[in-house]
Amino acid sequence: MLDKIGIAKRIAKEVKNGYYVNLGIGIPTLVANYVCKDIEVEFQSENGVLGMGPFPFEGEEDADLINAGKQTITTLEGASFFDSATSFSMIRGKHVQLTILGAMEVSHNGDIANWKIPGYMVKGMGGAMDLVASAENIIVAMMHTNKKGESKLLKSCSLPLTGVGCVKRVVTNLAVLEVSIDGFKLLERAPGVTVETIQNATEGHLIVDGEVPEMDI
Amino acid sequence: MLDKIGIAKRIAKEVKNGYYVNLGIGIPTLVANYVCKDIEVEFQSENGVLGMGPFPFEGEEDADLINAGKQTITTLEGASFFDSATSFSMIRGKHVQLTILGAMEVSHNGDIANWKIPGYMVKGMGGAMDLVASAENIIVAMMHTNKKGESKLLKSCSLPLTGVGCVKRVVTNLAVLEVSIDGFKLLERAPGVTVETIQNATEGHLIVDGEVPEMDI
């Protein structure tokens, strides 16, 4: 079973040379730390920066330089700033190749719910609806089950949707799964996790095709 | 009767303090020379410049700095450069207050034809269709009649249209006319030109309401 850092490390392997990547808040933010140093990657933040770098050293924070999570950041060589409309042109126009974000629920047809729980204060969807409606390649990073132990990989989402039929891949503390027309295809098991454990934690249709290898992180 | 410079001088009086103005090719280009020096005006050219100045001195031409007529130009203090989409945002978004352009025909309901003569080589509409479809305030500068002596102010345009119901005012070598729901309203006569002369040169419905003053140029 993986912890959050483990999930981030596994997702980092999905980041390929030449990718522009948008990282959501939470586990996705951690992914940047584990991307292979030998490949060329740039991180986009939808508030208007391409070429994001690490957090600043203490005393070097700039109030005018933040990411979409409102955290102070730095930029790397080759960075650029732009307005919000241009930022979403990059996203909607499919110039950002990979979007990694968290979710409360994913259904086996690729629907995602991650912005609203009826009865609770709704903070808003931010850029998530634009991201999931546009990106060619969406990876969800989340725990396989919620705090009550209920599956977050469902036949059909119960929460209000963020996007329909858009998720391509899900990486959880238990497994790597691909969204296919027939359901969640189990690609890899987390170290020490059995297929049976994954099956029990997955409410949506799970496809197990032959031997399922363990993740190599 | 006015010559082209006279028409330009008369139109220059329509340019008010604080106006952003787009000038078409031909007589409209001349207007810039006669705008009152005491008012604040900026000229926009749709190829991407605001704050156009006069032609450069010989030897100071810059191939990267032209107007929409492809002539070498200069800029004034406070000028800015921008891309074509932004340029037409200014036009379509009604940020340019006044458009002055030439025409082959104008009808008394405000239609304009100025881009195509069937049977002749068609060069294209350039930015004219965007300008006439968007501007709040469009003044046409032209001769009252064509080379054959036929009226260019018509009941209905015979040539392919550039825009419909958009012209607000026409200044010709003979008169200043306003486009109203009832027809061309005669506002001013060129020096020495009689109402009868204007009537004879106008095929579209001409409205003569009381004494028509002579232009003050």
Next chain:
Amino acid sequence: MINKQVPNAKKALKGLTDGMTLMLGGFGLCGIPENAIAEMVAMDVKKITCISNNAGVDNFGLGLLLQKHQIRKMVSSYVGENDEFERQMLSGELEVELIPQGTLAERCRAAQAGFPAIYTPAGYGTEVAEGKETREFDGKMYILETAFKADFSFVKAWKGDAAGNLIFKATARNFNPNMCGAATITVAEVEELVPVGSLDPNQIHIPGIFVQRIFEGKGYEKRIEKRTVRQKI
């Protein structure tokens, strides 16, 4: 050159009245029109509708207007980090319309550029699409979203000149350029008002034609919402 300079925030906000619809630039507390907000608090203008990506925090940004119950409705993409906001929203005192961030940006740009509406895929199949026209293009579904209509747009830039030309700094740019010229009157406040002619015409982010009034703001606090740092090794 057409002079857009006004002496202060008070003159810049002339004509702002109760019930108006306003656009306000900024992302979180980054790049917000601090002086215009302070002046609105002083004016005590009421029942305003704010189109702004976020709603500030309890005691800064639009939170200052919320404290005084000056806002009737917020149109935003994300409104966390604000307890008073939550209280007013849950009590029904404050109306909230949540829309996708890219849709918000483009509805501003549509107003700026004279487009009546746009087709965006964002929100298709979700409650954001409810009651809206949808349409297929090349096998993909889109929602028709209309251009915003606002009375005032308040933006904050880094440098500007009396001609209204603006330059923004880093990610304080965000929605500010898209809101210029997107309302009847655009008011720009700048950290530094420089002499006309000192900005490179090639490097201006927003040409002055999109701005009606400009003034040099005072006492920018530029509060940091989430100070995150790394340790020197």
Next chain:
Amino acid sequence: MINKQVPNAKKALKGLTDGMTLMLGGFGLCGIPENAIAEMVAMDVKKITCISNNAGVDNFGLGLLLQKHQIRKMVSSYVGENDEFERQMLSGELEVELIPQGTLAERCRAAQAGFPAIYTPAGYGTEVAEGKETREFDGKMYILETAFKADFSFVKAWKGDAAGNLIFKATARNFNPNMCGAATITVAEVEELVPVGSLDPNQIHIPGIFVQRIFEGKGYEKRIEKRTVRQKI
């Protein structure tokens, strides 16, 4: 940083084949991709469709491709100043689609920004609207125009870096930024390729994400189409 640099025009045009649809920046002869055009002449690529505001003059710009009968179709707003163009058009050898200049710019921008179509008032009631969907918004009529689909986009910038970041100069900017990222592959040629990190991130006109290949062009002629001057008094 993702490196987009290629050594020369030949490498930059790799994959360009007969029958493709291309976007080319420039207004008249100002800001045209001279090196890409020269390479296309050398490659002798045929039956291409060019989306470009103008068609060059007889012996420069796109006129060089016309001379060799390489262009099947032009999509432009204005095509004067070119006798060979006129001859080929009147003989039916060359297909020409004339569209309003603002529509041309925005159909590029729509492709860049992932919008399927736009509503513009330009051309309503004229032959440009024939066969197109029209629609009323707030009492005004608009035409639905679709985003362009192109295989290559060739743009010319003033300065650029290996990350693909671009800065344009004066009115040589024109359609170039709007065509970046509007085709499958965007090829940028620059007068000067500067080291990564030397461009101010705040002053970049086109972020590198919109550019797939970049190279430093050679021997720019930058011909002036209409040299107009005033006399020193």
